[in-house]
Amino acid sequence: AQKITQTQPGMFVQEKEAVTLDCTYDTSDQSYGLFWYKQPSSGEMIFLIYQGSYDEQNATEGRYSLNFQKARKSANLVISASQLGDSAMYFCAMREFNSGGSNYKLTFGKGTLLTVNP
Amino acid sequence: DARVTQTPRHKVTEMGQEVTMRCQPILGHNTVFWYRQTMMQGLELLAYFRNRAPLDDSGMPKDRFSAEMPDATLATLKIQPSEPRDSAVYFCASAQGASGELFFGEGSRLTVL
Numbered sequence: 001a002q003k004i005t006q007t008q009p010g011m012f013v014q015e016k017e018a019v020t021l022d023c024t025y026d027t028s029d030q031s032y033g034l035f036w037y038k039q040p041s042s043g044e045m046i047f048l049i050y051q052g053s054y055d056e057q058n059a060t061e062g063r064y065s066l067n068f069q070k071a072r073k074s075a076n077l078v079i080s081a082s083q084l085g086d087s088a089m090y091f092c093a094m095r096e097f098n099s100g101g102s103n104y105k106l107t108f109g110k111g112t113l114l115t116v117n118p
Numbered sequence: 119d120a121r122v123t124q125t126p127r128h129k130v131t132e133m134g135q136e137v138t139m140r141c142q143p144i145l146g147h148n149t150v151f152w153y154r155q156t157m158m159q160g161l162e163l164l165a166y167f168r169n170r171a172p173l174d175d176s177g178m179p180k181d182r183f184s185a186e187m188p189d190a191t192l193a194t195l196k197i198q199p200s201e202p203r204d205s206a207v208y209f210c211a212s213a214q215g216a217s218g219e220l221f222f223g224e225g226s227r228l229t230v231l
Contacts, residue, residue, distance in 0.1 A: 045222035108161040
């Protein structure tokens with residue numbers, strides 16, 4: 001089974017509008033972390049935001065917020081006031097902390113390509 | 119400005135040749151990862167090290183790939199012999215501890231003809 005599922009291969013949004021990128025995850029661990037990374041066309045991987053499984057508040061970083069719904073195992077990324085520079089591939093990733101030797105690696109979803117239209 | 123440094127940035131080689139990619143993690147980071155990115159498979163973890171010891175290389179084709187950390191400032195990924203299906207972008211990333219974010223290098227784009 002996929003550990004991380006991003007069901008939207010591509011998304012379009014108008015500049016200055018908000019957009020939600022979906023991410024669902026699969027784990028039996030109680031302790032885990034969820035990450036979002038941005039990959040612009042230049043190719044680098046840029047860390048955006050982190051949510052720990054025990055964090056009670058949704059994580060926020062500037063225009064990025066993570067809509068964490070633990071019971072539904074979803075960790076959607078919300079980008080407010082989209083900018084042209086937000087056009088990029090976005091990856092959701094998970095690290096499981098109780099999986100024996102696997103507690104360091106990050107497992108990535110397939111990504112969502114976001115295009116911001118002027 | 120601390121960053122993960124990867125060399126080479128681009129490599130074009132012929133099938134059967136040996137390819138070595140190098141990574142300098144951020145100073146003080148004790149966990150180093152190698153990922154491969156392709157259009158079809160996305161980001162796949164090949165191997166990772168903690169305190170220079172290999173923890174997991176189950177994602178790596180053992181017959182042709184090898185990963186090492188000769189010292190804390192250098193990680194290497196070697197492919198011998200290379201094949202066209204190895205064409206991909208190879209990312210190195212480092213992290214401090216088990217819960218920190220991964221900092222990625224700019225990647226090494228490999229093309230095997």
